[in-house]
Amino acid sequence: MNKDLIELYSDYLIASFGQTTATGLANLLQGSIYHDSITRFLNSETLTAKEQWQLIKPMLRQHENATPNAIGYLIFDDTIQPKPHTSVDDINCWHYDHTQNKNVKGINLLNCLYHRKDIDIPLSFDIITKPNVFTDDKGKVKRKSDKTKNQRLLDMFDRAIKNQVKFDYVLADSWFSAKATFKHIRKANKHFIFALKSNRLVALTPDDREKGNFVRIDESNLPDNTPVHGFLNDYHDEVLLLRRVFTNKDGSTGVLYLVCSDLQCDKDKFINGYQKRWQVEVYHKSLKQNANLGKSPAHSQRARFNHMF
Numbered sequence: 522m523n524k525d526l527i528e529l530y531s532d533y534l535i536a537s538f539g540q541t542t543a544t545g546l547a548n549l550l551q552g553s554i555y556h557d558s559i560t561r562f563l564n565s566e567t568l569t570a571k572e573q574w575q576l577i578k579p580m581l582r583q584h585e586n587a588t589p590n591a592i593g594y595l596i597f598d599d600t601i602q603p604k605p606h607t608s609v610d611d612i613n614c615w616h617y618d619h620t621q622n623k624n625v626k627g628i629n630l631l632n633c634l635y636h637r638k639d640i641d642i643p644l645s646f647d648i649i650t651k652p653n654v655f656t657d658d659k660g661k662v663k664r665k666s667d668k669t670k671n672q673r674l675l676d677m678f679d680r681a682i683k684n685q686v687k688f689d690y691v692l693a694d695s696w697f698s699a700k701a702t703f704k705h706i707r708k709a710n711k712h713f714i715f716a717l718k719s720n721r722l723v724a725l726t727p728d729d730r731e732k733g734n735f736v737r738i739d740e741s742n743l744p745d746n747t748p749v750h751g752f753l754n755d756y757h758d759e760v761l762l763l764r765r766v767f768t769n770k771d772g773s774t775g776v777l778y779l780v781c782s783d784l785q786c787d788k789d790k791f792i793n794g795y796q797k798r799w800q801v802e803v804y805h806k807s808l809k810q811n812a813n814l815g816k817s818p819a820h821s822q823r824a825r826f827n828h829m830f
Contacts, residue, residue: 570680574644574684577644584638591638592689592690594689594797595634595692597631597634599631599670600629601627601629601630602630603626603627612648612650615663630647630648632801633681634801641803643804645677645680647677671699674702678691689711690783691714692798693715693716694716695717698718700756712782712783714794714795716795721778723736725762727752739778745764746763746766746788747764748788750784761781761786763778763780
């Protein structure tokens with residue numbers, strides 16, 4: 522791993538406003554490095570989350586040591602860089618965008634952002650590839666990944682545990698709120714604050730749970746912005762449920778349903794904790810606007826992986 526070239530290439534992407542090319546970088550450096558060297562770098566060893574950890578570990582440890590009493594969060598979310606005019610392959614393919622409720626052709630990236638006090642550090646990433654080609658019942662050719670996004674999230678979570686990252690909560694939206702994910706997080710003695718879909722079935726008393734009287738969370742008469750003890754129909758432990766009511770920028774009222782595994786979590790900690798999830802949205806916006814996420818100057822699969830690294 523050539524750290525000097527990684528730093529140089531990253532600075533070039535951030536400073537560029539137009540098309541990024543190996544020749545463009547070489548010209549900026551006035552011949553001190555040739556474009557062939559940049560192309561070879563992009564096509565060399567595939568850079569992964571393991572190499573990312575080596576780069577960010579010193580900064581992360583320094584921040585952890587400087588803030589011993591701060592709460593740490595792992596924030597998970599995925600983003601799609603649309604590339605409608607690029608041919609379909611393992612990396613650039615069709616993905617379901619749950620923020621738009623439609624399929625989008627592009628590159629799908631799952632990220633884990635580490636938040637502690639006022640610092641956000643990109644901890645890990647996974648490019649959602651779909652190498653498995655098949656034909657559906659209607660005769661349409663489609664692609665499938667080897668792993669689900671929830672499985673990829675848990676792999677990244679396990680890596681953070683293995684690397685002894687100091688965190689307390691895991692944050693994610695409703696797309697990732699599977700019972701297997703909840704169980705896995707709690708097994709590692711960590712807590713979760715996730716969004717829930719409005720049709721998730723809940724019970725608000727032990728008696729209702731015992732009798733199987735589960736109702737949709739949007740029909741459960743939860744009070745606004747107040748944590749309530751309850752149960753999910755497919756998860757064995759008691760949780761806190763919250764109906765978060767807020768005002769959107771356009772003046773309309775929004776409703777978000779949240780679940781937290783920490784029964785000692787008060788209202789402010791619950792709401793403010795989940796609010797930190799939006800830091801990953803800022804990170805994704807920066808990747809697309811400031812780092813030319815979808816504009817690799819080389820087109821091999823390895824080069825595109827390393828460009829996104």
